[in-house]
Amino acid sequence: MSSLGRQHPLANVDWLTVLVYGVLVIFGWMNIYSAAVVDTHPNPMDMSQEYGKQFLFILISSFLGLMVLYMEGEFFNKFAIYIYGLFILLLLLVLAVGTTVNGAKAWIQIGGFALQPAEFAKIGVGLMLAKYISNTKAKFNNWKTRLIAAVIIGIPALLILVQPDVGSLLTFVAFILALYREGLSGNVLIIGLGAIVFGVLSIISGFNKVNYPFFGEQSGVFILMTIVFIIGIVFMGLIKNFVVPRNRKKLYLITILSTVAAIGFSFSVNFMIDKVLAKHQKTRIYVTLGLEEKEEDRSEMSGDSETAEAADMVVKSKSDDPGYNARMAKIAVGNGGFFGQGYRQGPMTKNKYVPERWTDFIFSVISEEWGFVGSVAVIGLFVFLIVRLINMAERQRSQFSRVYGYCVASIFFLHLLINVGMVIGLAPIIGIPLPFMSYGGSSLIGFTLLLFIFLRLDAERLSVFR
Amino acid sequence: MNLDGRRITIILIVCVIAIIFVIRLFFLQVVNSTWREQATALTEEEIPLYPPRGIIYDREGRMLVTNQTVYNLMVVPKKVQPFDTTSLCKLLRIQPSDITALFAKAKARGEYHRPQLLVEQITPADYAAISEQLYKFVGFYAESRTLRVYPQSVGALFLGDVGKISPSEYKANNYYTKLEYIGKSGIEKAYEEELRGVKGIKYAFRDNVGNIKDQEGDKEDKAAIPGIDLICTMDxxxxxxxxxxxxxxxxxxxxxxxxxxxxxxxxxxxxxxPNLLVGRVRGHNFNVLTNDPQKPLFxxxxxxxxxxxxxxxxxxxxxxxxxxxxxxxxxxxxxxxxxxxxxxxxxxxxxxxxxxxxxxxxxxxxxxxxxxxxxxxxxxxxxxxxxxxxxxxxxxxxxxxxxxxxxxxxxxxxxxxxxxxxxxxxxxxxxxxxxxxxxxxxxxxxxxxxxxxxxxxxxxxxxxxxxxxxxxxxxxxxxxxxxxxxxxxxxxxxxxxxxxxxxxxxxxxxxxxxxxxxxxxxxxxxxxxxxxxxxxxxxxxxxxxxxxxxxxxxxxxxxxxxxxxxxxxxxxxxxxxxxxxxxxxxxxxxxxxxxxxxxxxxxxx
Known part of the structure; x- marks a missing residue:
């Protein structure tokens, strides 16, 4: 490290970001308390309860974050590969000795605490990607670079898929955003977005059964395929008539390939849904897309009074309604109104209607008790943090720091996107935490380290060229 | 390749998503009230508070009709934990088959998680013995109700009687629930509105498994107004x-x-x-009186x-x-x-x-x-x-x-x-x-x-x-x-x-x-x-x-x-x-x- 002078380690640290971090963590803790408080254990630092444990995690995270700030940024550059390797080892270890919770073998039990390596693996991947890109001055217009980047992301992703923890896996998509900044073709994003839209269309049409002439009742996806095929034919016709001959050949090829790809894609999406996904995952997707039974249909089940009906609804739902979590979260959010029900006053929260409300569904608690105002404030803080991190990444002279900064911002963004999207009913139920706010030691410590490593790197931005 | 614009693209993506979220939240929380209605239906329980029915005196001030507290033994089948059937049956003087039949009926009606009436109108004396033991039987509890008593034992048809509301009475009047009692004849019927008083409401909360909890809410409870006492013309x-x-x-x-x-x-x-048509014996006696060729109910x-x-x-x-x-x-x-x-x-x-x-x-x-x-x-x-x-x-x-x-x-x-x-x-x-x-x-x-x-x-x-x-x-x-x-x-x-x-x-x-x-x-x-x-x-x-x-x-x-x-x-x-x-x-x-x-x-x- 080439230092331009001996400065205090905490000089040049971006304190505004630290402040935002602190607000989110403390506000998260307050809401965890509201969501999980047990009348017999009113002390927020009661170690037998989630809020007490979270307090401990906050202390540990603060300590580790401070330690990172006192470290040399150079360390993370030099040891990136080892850190990456260490986390890969942990991911292997969890497959060997891990404990299974909610169907995923994702936890390593150490004493009274459980460690979730997937939450830390993102740090390793971020550092490793930054290291690779900055060292090789890689350009993303060649296949070799793309392949190596894919491998760096792919190894831990594959290990997480084996657990299987689809939620954590999805957050690895974040790295694509970081790579896009470093030159990965924008087509990847567009194709990705197009694939999502077309995939949703395929699922919706595949969900509906259609009675075809001659073929009888079949999946509606064949109609979609036919439409794609017709559009392909129309394009061929257009190319023949309106494009100069020397360009035709290439366009023909693109049209044929994309038509075939689209048909193949929609077919395989439905194949995945039908044959590969577990029943509950399939249902979750259907529920999110509004295809599975809705609450209105359910409440029609008769009881003698409105409230008894509601009670029936809850009890019935819990056992056999796949949309229960999603619906309860939405009701809790909607119940918040503009100003919220007040701290520790949310009836849906207080009466335990939303499952996982202090972990993955913490945003529903915030929404119910703090209302539209509180929800927007939290989203606003996250957007502020992400945009600030992006701008901080841009001010780095070192490419290593910049790539890493983008990784950090992208990871926060993806968590926000999936977690909040899930709570407000825009995304399927995917169990990932809301950074800094959800209960959980691994995630809080993981996100803290992720952020503070970048804050350390940023603090040294003026003194390093890498 | 110039990549400077990509920062803006990424920030735009973040902002677009955030705006979509805010719009969605606005619709969920501010525009659409159905979610709030659903939350209220789910979490709020309106517990009716039954006022005591008015007392009836004769023209000289002698008490003719008054109230007596009795207990109904309720059970929520879903909450029942394994228990000593024999001792419970002995305590309540029922047969084990009564319990199994009730559970089967509740299941058939899809009311397994709701309170079911096991034994009706236990007298305070009997209840004293039962209440000491009741804690041993999870899922069983007692509810107090009041019954009419006639200290003078006179004027059965003059005073009238009170019974469970009939489907037609339920339909004709929106004051009652299906399980309430109503004056069926005589003064009890003619002066039903005066005697019944006005029900109060206690607002409580229901949690995700159906437990009722007395929590502070923003709705104020409404106290029950006791029924009006009457002095009748009878000597x-x-x-x-x-x-x-x-x-x-x-x-x-x-x-x-x-x-x-x-x-x-x-x-x-x-x-x-008139005391024959009250409490547990009402059903039996009502049949006997109805079938009496001398038509005492007429x-x-x-x-x-x-x-x-x-x-x-x-x-x-x-x-x-x-x-x-x-x-x-x-x-x-x-x-x-x-x-x-x-x-x-x-x-x-x-x-x-x-x-x-x-x-x-x-x-x-x-x-x-x-x-x-x-x-x-x-x-x-x-x-x-x-x-x-x-x-x-x-x-x-x-x-x-x-x-x-x-x-x-x-x-x-x-x-x-x-x-x-x-x-x-x-x-x-x-x-x-x-x-x-x-x-x-x-x-x-x-x-x-x-x-x-x-x-x-x-x-x-x-x-x-x-x-x-x-x-x-x-x-x-x-x-x-x-x-x-x-x-x-x-x-x-x-x-x-x-x-x-x-x-x-x-x-x-x-x-x-x-x-x-x-x-x-x-x-x-x-x-x-x-x-x-x-x-x-x-x-x-x-x-x-x-x-x-x-x-x-x-x-x-x-x-x-x-x-x-x-x-x-x-x-x-x-x-x-x-x-x-x-x-x-x-x-x-x-x-x-x-x-x-x-x-x-x-x-x-």
């Missing part, structure tokens, strides 16, 4: 004595204070202890429609005097050719005709009223015109009406008129000769004992009545309903009443049809009746009266089915009651009459 001692006198008889007594229309006693015999005083018999001659006299068909001096031969008579008399004036209850006299009286030569060309048309006038007068006495009284289910009886006979015989197919049995209270004329007593009141008041009613004060020190502060004047000259009253006085004097029943020292004015019965059965004994002659305090109608002469079997009942009411005791000279009545048994006739 419990009189009622009790009346029920005693009517033992082993079928029939009824109605006693009214003429000035106020307050019903002092209303006995329908055979009677029963309120003869207001629902039985009898032919009035000779007492009707009083109304006939007043009508005839009013229309000018006769004068008090009019004498008529006791011509027993068309219609029978009894006793030795041959040419009575009105007063003596009433005393002797002369049938030919009153046949002729009505003849004069109905065939008054209003249409000289046709006696058929003449009779039509006359009967219309007659009917109008008779209706003034309250016959054919419910008397605007407050007793649920009263019958109106029948005052046959032109329409009735046109339908019966055909237009202009009938004349007085066809319908003359009306003249002595037989034929198609039907009245209820309440109406008979009301007629006694009218005569006692010399021309007016207040609708008979059962509640004197709504709320202690309160007023009756406005309807019962109104006097209905018949528009008949007081002088005519004097004639009739004098005659009635003589009925209880030597030579009158009820002279044996006359008590010492009290001037009772009365009229006997003996109503013929088809099928060779014994006649019904009828008597109406009031006393004292001046400033009457009580009017009574007694109808004893299949007993015989009215003067022999009903008049003593009435006069004993008068003695009891006016003197508070039965004189030595009346004791033989009392014994005669108490010993009489007409149930098997």
């Amino acid at each position: 419990a001692e009189l009622q009790k004595y009346g029920e005693k006198l009517m033992q082993n008889k079928r029939g009824c007594i109605v006693a009214i204070e003429p000035k106020t229309g307050e019903i002092l006693a209303m006995v329908s015999a055979p009677t029963y202890d 309120n003869r005083a207001t629902q039985a429609q009898y032919r009035p018999g000779s007492i009707f001659k009083l109304a006939q006299s007043l009508t005839a005097l009013s229309v000018g068909a006769i004068t008090p001096q009019t004498r008529i031969h006791c011509n027993r050719g068309i219609i029978g008579c009894h006793g030795s008399h041959s040419y009575d004036d009105l007063e003596m005709a009433i005393v002797h209850s002369c049938n030919p006299y009153f046949r002729e009286v009505m003849h004069k009223v109905v065939e008054g030569n209003r249409d000289p060309k046709s006696r058929f048309r003449d009779a039509r015109l006359g009967l219309e006038i007659w009917q109008e007068y008779i209706k003034r006495f309250g016959f054919g009406s419910d008397l605007h009284c407050d007793i649920p289910g009263v019958k109106t009886g029948n005052v046959p008129g032109v329409e009735f006979y046109d339908k019966w015989y055909g237009k202009e197919q009938w004349a007085f000769s066809t319908i003359y049995s009306l003249s002595i209270g037989e034929g198609e004329m039907l009245v209820t004992p309440l109406q008979m007593c009301n007629m006694a009141c009218i005569i006692a008041n010399r021309g007016w009545y207040v609708p008979p009613h059962t509640v004197k004060q709504i709320g202690i020190g309160g007023k009756p309903k406005d309807d019962f502060l109104v006097r209905y004047d018949l528009g008949i000259d007081t002088a005519h009443f004097t004639t009739v009253v004098n005659a009635m006085e003589k009925v209880l004097q030597p030579g009158g049809t009820a002279w044996r029943a006359a008590p010492k020292d009290i001037v009772v004015c009365g009229k006997t009746g003996t109503v013929q019965n088809a099928g060779g059965k014994e006649d019904h004994a009828v008597f109406i009266c009031f006393a004292p002659k001046e400033d009457p305090k009580i009017a009574i109608a007694v109808y004893t089915e299949n007993a015989g002469f009215g003067g022999t079997w009903s008049a003593p009942v009435a006069t004993l009651l008068i003695e009891k009411y006016l003197n508070d005791s039965i004189a030595k000279s009346s004791e033989s009459r009392e014994k005669l009545i108490l010993d009489a048994n007409f149930l098997d006739r």
